[in-house]
Amino acid sequence: SVFVAFLQHTGIKIPSVLHLLTSVWFYIALFCFIGVVILLYYLRKTLFFYERVKGFVLNIWEGIMSLKSVRNIPLFIFYTLAIWACYFFHFYFTFYCFAFTAHLGMIAALIMFVGGTFAVIVPTPNGAGPWHFAIISMMMLYGVNVTDAGIFALIVHGIQTFLVVLLGVYGLAALPFANRHRK
Structure with a gap:
């Protein structure tokens, strides 16, 4: 009851939140959002461009650090x-x-x-x-x-x-x- 009173006092109506959580469209949007996040996570890991840039930057850094061994x-x-x-x-x-x-x-x-x-x-x-x-x-x-x-x-x-x-x-x-x- 304390939480319900707090939510009503702040302007959040429990029936509208419950209606949102029981809506099919909410779960479709949530599923799509989670799918896009997972896809972006795996693409970031395996994307050729990402790996290419990462390798390029690491090679430059390794080249700069190799200057320490130059006599x-x-x-x-x-x-x-x-x-x-x-x-x-x-x-x-x-x-x-x-x-x-x-x-x-x-x-x-x-x-x-x-x-x-x-x-x-x-x-x-x-x-x-x-x-x-x-x-x-x-x-x-x-x-x-x-x-x-x-x-x-x-x-x-x-x-x-x-x-x-x-x-x-x-x-x-x-x-x-x-x-x-x-x-």
């Missing part, structure tokens, strides 16, 4: 910047190999390089596809026709990929010699 941080930073500078200058100097890009300046190269770098983040082998799309689109903004831009993108990407493979094979072949001298 010479300034040298590491220097090599990192030098590698990116070599990539950029390779991209920029290639402008002078073609008449249709020779007039583009360093700022245009930097803009295209940054855009292409972000396009490589898309999970494809060596950025093939998204990188080409980004470079072709940006070159068209600078007045280069689509065919010439496509030729440029294919040649530059092909040379860069070949260089990475070549240096990777060299590194793989040189690794036993470098490890033998350390022992």
Whole structure:
């Protein structure tokens, strides 16, 4: 009786609450709500995008934490910047190999390089596809026709990929010699 008096005093009428709890529509809505919550829970656990983002963030965190084991941080930073500078200058100097890009300046190269770098983040082998799309689109903004831009993108990407493979094979072949001298 105390609870009934409290509920009536606060404006909640017992017959309307009881009518709600005995309504078929209430249980249908409750069942649907519970089903959606369960579905979202399992989708969150198994959803490809969720796992992909989670793995990406964990890999970045692991990479950042691995810097603790680097013995010479300034040298590491220097090599990192030098590698990116070599990539950029390779991209920029290639402008002078073609008449249709020779007039583009360093700022245009930097803009295209940054855009292409972000396009490589898309999970494809060596950025093939998204990188080409980004470079072709940006070159068209600078007045280069689509065919010439496509030729440029294919040649530059092909040379860069070949260089990475070549240096990777060299590194793989040189690794036993470098490890033998350390022992």
